[in-house]
Amino acid sequence: MILITGKERGFCLTAREILFGMGIICELCEPWEVSSRLLKRHSAILSVGRDLGMEAWELVSGIRSSDPKIPIIAVREDFCSREAVLFDAAYPSSLYCALAVRRLCELAAERGIRRAGEYRTGELSVVAGRALLGGASLSLTKSEAAVLGSIIAFYPEKISAGKISELAFRHGREPSESGVRTHISAINKKLSAAGAPVRVFADDGYTLSELAATPL
Secondary structure (H helix, E strand, O other), X not given: OEEEEOOOHHHHHHHHHHHHHOOOOEEEEOHHHOOHHXXXXXXXXXXXXXXXXXXXXXXXXXXXXXXXXXXXXXXXXXXXXXXXXXXXXEEOOHHHHHHHHHHHHHHHHHOOOOOOOEEEEOOXXXXXXXXXXXXXXXXXXXXXXXXXXXXXXXXXXXXXXXHHHHHHOOOOOOOOHHHHXXXXXXXXXXXXXXXXXXXXXXXXXXXEOHHHOOOO
16 A cells, blocks of 8 residues: 555545556555554555645654655645655655656565555455456456455454545545445455455454465
8 A cells, every 4th residue: 555644635635536546545644643553554655735844854754764665755736845855756746646656666666565556465466456366367346356455455454344445435435334344245255256265354343364364
């Protein structure tokens, strides 16, 4: 996943919609919410919105102390060259989000970090919006693949139906918890039909069965 952080929720949602269209699952947070636990499930950071001033230094230094390799790119509506030098790269407006994400993916690959848009555990993976079992395509819909990708991204942590709804669907089109359960029921039926040795199950949140415990 890519972590999108910024003070203005509107800018964050705009960036998220652009990345969603690229098949990339994103999590949103404010700069002060970034933590080492949050960083563990993300392959790159996209800082969006307006100039953070000194807070940009605090944000970047805090991230670097937790994970020195993770790429951090800024997309700014009020570009400031003094702030830009803190990041791996910086772009002057949200119009450059897609370009920024491509650069994030390049940096992640160069640094040996998992690629954004790829979610893997055992033989099960979701890559660029397609669900795969041992390299063979599974007949999941785009929404079902996004739901499964969200669950894999959080694994071995559990993920709530509300968080799945937030990550796997466009803003304003999020299903209810019962809608998420319907998607998960369909995923399990298709996994079973394909002979997959793994199921999604509910236990105070959703996660994968133990047979998926060995990550690639």
